[in-house]
Amino acid sequence: MNQLHINMKYIPILMLFSICLVSCELDETQEVVTLNTLVWADEFDVDGAPNPENWNFEIGDGTDQGIPGWGNNELQYYTDRPENVKVENGMLVITARQENFEGSNYTSARLTTQNLFEKKYGRFEARIKVPYGKGYWPAFWMLGEDSDGEVWPQIGEIDIMECLGDEPTAMFGTIHGPGYSGGESISKEYILQNNRFDTNFHVFGIEWSPNRINFYVDDKLYQSLTPEDVDEETDGEGEWVFNDREFYIILNIAVGGNLPGAPNANTVFPQSMFVDYVRVYE
Amino acid sequence: MIKQKNTYFKFLGLVLLSLMIFTSCEREVSEDAVPAIFPTTAEVYTDNPVGLTDEFFISFDPSAGANPESFGTDENEAYLGSSSIRIDVPSPNNPNGNFVGGIFIDRGEGRDLTGYNALTFWVKGSTTATVGQFGFGSDFDQDKFPASVNNIELSTDWKKVIIPIPDPSKLTQEKGMFLFSAGALNLDVDPGQNNTIDLGYTFWIDEIKFEDLGTIGQYRPKINNGENETTEGFLDVPIELDGFTQTANTGSGEDVTVNASANYFNFSSSNTDVATVDGSGLVSVIGTGQATITAEMGGIQAEGSLTLNVEGGFNFAPTPTRPAEDVVSIFSDAYQDIPVTRYNSFFEPFQTTLGGVQPVGPENIISYTDLNFVGIVFNDVTFPAEAVQPVNATDLTHLHIDVNVQEELQDSDRLLLELTNYGTSETTGSYLISGDQLLEDDWVSFDIPLSQFSGLTDKNRIGLLLFNSESGPNNPTISNIFLDNIYFYTE
Numbered sequence: 001m002n003q004l005h006i007n008m009k010y011i012p013i014l015m016l017f018s019i020c021l022v023s024c025e026l027d028e029t030q031e032v033v034t035l036n037t038l039v040w041a042d043e044f045d046v047d048g049a050p051n052p053e054n055w056n057f058e059i060g061d062g063t064d065q066g067i068p069g070w071g072n073n074e075l076q077y078y079t080d081r082p083e084n085v086k087v088e089n090g091m092l093v094i095t096a097r098q099e100n101f102e103g104s105n106y107t108s109a110r111l112t113t114q115n116l117f118e119k120k121y122g123r124f125e126a127r128i129k130v131p132y133g134k135g136y137w138p139a140f141w142m143l144g145e146d147s148d149g150e151v152w153p154q155i156g157e158i159d160i161m162e163c164l165g166d167e168p169t170a171m172f173g174t175i176h177g178p179g180y181s182g183g184e185s186i187s188k189e190y191i192l193q194n195n196r197f198d199t200n201f202h203v204f205g206i207e208w209s210p211n212r213i214n215f216y217v218d219d220k221l222y223q224s225l226t227p228e229d230v231d232e233e234t235d236g237e238g239e240w241v242f243n244d245r246e247f248y249i250i251l252n253i254a255v256g257g258n259l260p261g262a263p264n265a266n267t268v269f270p271q272s273m274f275v276d277y278v279r280v281y282e
Numbered sequence: 283m284i285k286q287k288n289t290y291f292k293f294l295g296l297v298l299l300s301l302m303i304f305t306s307c308e309r310e311v312s313e314d315a316v317p318a319i320f321p322t323t324a325e326v327y328t329d330n331p332v333g334l335t336d337e338f339f340i341s342f343d344p345s346a347g348a349n350p351e352s353f354g355t356d357e358n359e360a361y362l363g364s365s366s367i368r369i370d371v372p373s374p375n376n377p378n379g380n381f382v383g384g385i386f387i388d389r390g391e392g393r394d395l396t397g398y399n400a401l402t403f404w405v406k407g408s409t410t411a412t413v414g415q416f417g418f419g420s421d422f423d424q425d426k427f428p429a430s431v432n433n434i435e436l437s438t439d440w441k442k443v444i445i446p447i448p449d450p451s452k453l454t455q456e457k458g459m460f461l462f463s464a465g466a467l468n469l470d471v472d473p474g475q476n477n478t479i480d481l482g483y484t485f486w487i488d489e490i491k492f493e494d495l496g497t498i499g500q501y502r503p504k505i506n507n508g509e510n511e512t513t514e515g516f517l518d519v520p521i522e523l524d525g526f527t528q529t530a531n532t533g534s535g536e537d538v539t540v541n542a543s544a545n546y547f548n549f550s551s552s553n554t555d556v557a558t559v560d561g562s563g564l565v566s567v568i569g570t571g572q573a574t575i576t577a578e579m580g581g582i583q584a585e586g587s588l589t590l591n592v593e594g595g596f597n598f599a600p601t602p603t604r605p606a607e608d609v610v611s612i613f614s615d616a617y618q619d620i621p622v623t624r625y626n627s628f629f630e631p632f633q634t635t636l637g638g639v640q641p642v643g644p645e646n647i648i649s650y651t652d653l654n655f656v657g658i659v660f661n662d663v664t665f666p667a668e669a670v671q672p673v674n675a676t677d678l679t680h681l682h683i684d685v686n687v688q689e690e691l692q693d694s695d696r697l698l699l700e701l702t703n704y705g706t707s708e709t710t711g712s713y714l715i716s717g718d719q720l721l722e723d724d725w726v727s728f729d730i731p732l733s734q735f736s737g738l739t740d741k742n743r744i745g746l747l748l749f750n751s752e753s754g755p756n757n758p759t760i761s762n763i764f765l766d767n768i769y770f771y772t773e
Contacts, residue, residue, distance in 0.1 A: 044415035119558050132499075132500055132531055132535070134535075167535050168497070168499070169497055169533045192497075193497075194495065194497060195496040195497065196496070196499050196533070198500065219477035
């Protein structure tokens with residue numbers, strides 16, 4: 001993995017040559033490549049409802065799951081209606097709407113691969129364009145499977161991408177575990193230079209191996225976390241839980257809540273998060 | 283990708299630059315294309331004006347109150363480099379003019395700004411005052427593509443202002459590089475607010491330039507202030523669209539709304555047999571039926587529209603013919619009206635009447651709906667904060683008014699006219715028009731001798747004309763009415 005750092009320095013040059021000589025694509029995929037064997041993917045090529053072999057829906061405002069507001073005082077009610085989630089034009093489209101529905105003022109959708117695809121280690125990445133405006137909180141993230149009865153944060157959480165709609169050039173990647181969860185989680189922000197996350201697609205990914213998780217956006221590695229980092233951040237109190245179990249993938253847009261704050265008069269509804277693909281390599 | 287190329291330039295220099303030009307995927311210029319002949323210079327002011335006219339600063343008209351002495355440069359303040367532009371905003375009673383503003387013009391034939399998407403600059407104030415206007419696109423000649431933002435709040439530290447270009451593709455030859463307008467008076471535009479700053483202040487501007495910012499996005503153009511409006515249109519009565527804005531989201535997540543010239547928009551009519559629209563948003567009504575006017579900018583559909591239902595021409599009141607020197611006009615397009623406080627008194631709490639002055643193309647009428655009673659107020663007593671001089675009608679003999687009832691007439695219909703004189707004591711005289719003197723959907727002209735307003739003993743300070751359609755309390759008769767050409771005159 002240290003090799004990755006060295007490689008990074010030369011990537012701009014290598015990429016430039018590849019652009020110049022070979023490709024006219026402006027949506028080049030990232031180049032942090034060490035795991036290249038595709039083991040699972042959804043390219044969202046078939047219009048309609050998302051493939052039920054890949055995706056479950058979580059429905060409601062969290063009350064049924066025992067966490068009203070999904071643990072963050074979020075304002076949306078998740079549905080599986082096509083108004084909130086569909087595959088169209090080669091994209092998964094998750095749409096947040098302002099509407100009165102089942103006692104909530106907003107609707108949206110949250111998809112997971114729980115019990116359908118769960119995996120430990122690998123390169124997990126997705127190409128995504130997010131909505132903008134105060135109150136939007138789109139995310140591409142992972143939770144540890146909990147069939148052994150363990151609960152969060154012991155099961156671990158890896159947030160590959162979270163964005164806040166009123167910071168259109170920023171995203172952050174985070175891990176949560178025992179001793180470093182919620183507001184105490186270990187996180188790093190990445191700021192795009194001269195670009196935005198809501199007007200162009202970007203690739204968000206992690207490379208996860210024993211004792212290390214690398215976070216990247218497009219071709220930029222911006223965070224590399226190890227048990228030593230957890231020790232340092234938590235004064236030895238935290239526990240690295242990312243060698244323990246398989247994780248599943250989650251895609252959603254939350255609206256409002258503790259982190260982004262409520263939408264304001266300038267927030268445009270409806271808006272969508274577009275996911276071009278989700279791919280997993282090893 | 284773009285950023286990577288830029289980084290690459292910095293490190294590897296011109297040799298590889300040339301390599302890249304030959305091998306990269308930059309769009310090639312077609313052999314048919316006419317090369318751009320206008321410079322693409324981005325900078326407007328750095329430590330000196332860049333490529334501007336020798337005058338540098340061209341003030342708004344001093345005869346309109348602009349103070350040309352308030353503009354200068356300052357060698358002791360700069361965001362970058364050694365100097366900045368210094369504006370000393372005059373106080374409201376400055377004899378040289380009570381506001382400062384003007385433009386900077388390109389010294390050549392104009393610049394090609396199509397490669398940029400924003401005008402940016404840094405600004406700092408001596409206090410947290412609000413500057414009325416910043417913009418570009420005005421050249422005091424064609425003024426084809428003005429764009430500006432209003433009410434920018436200053437900070438006492440330098441802050442960056444970003445003005446998105448509504449549609450850069452239009453700016454192939456732009457001379458208007460910068461515009462600002464500031465005055466203590468601009469701070470006082472909100473009536474009822476007493477905590478405004480009436481003193482002069484100073485602000486500095488630096489590093490004015492056009493930029494191509496990848497952090498600007500989410501363009502939302504609007505016409506008609508984003509409203510979808512349906513209204514009656516009349517043959518040969520043109521309508522000027524307004525409410526043109528472009529809103530964009532900047533890298534800080536802030537929405538910036540730019541007042542944009544109509545010329546940035548491409549308009550269209552859903553039915554060109556009924557209405558056509560030109561590039562400036564002027565709608566010509568040429569046939570009967572329905573037409574909806576919409577617009578787009580830079581490929582994005584603008585919010586807002588205007589739908590016209592056209593049944594025929596507008597029936598205007600007869601044009602007055604009396605010489606202006608014999609007339610004191612309250613409301614008429616034929617004369618210069620005296621100052622009037624309100625054309626709808628909105629007397630509380632019993633008045634139900636809505637409406638007031640209604641533009642009909644370039645003309646105006648008064649249209650009242652839900653009429654019970656309503657006053658036209660032109661005195662210094664009723665609304666002291668909106669005082670105007672009442673009319674001295676001592677030497678005037680008549681009141682003229684044109685009335686057009688917009689509903690079916692009934693036997694009991696009546697319209698009582700009352701004039702009030704605000705002398706040492708208030709006196710009121712009334713004149714009754716009965717329903718059988720009026721017409722549905724047509725004009726009737728009345729020339730009423732002031733002597734027939736029974737009870738009007740004084741007429742040296744007439745300041746209220748009241749219309750009352752009630753036949754007994756809470757029993758209005760005529761509800762919908764047009765009025766026009768309301769004036770006193772001497773026969």
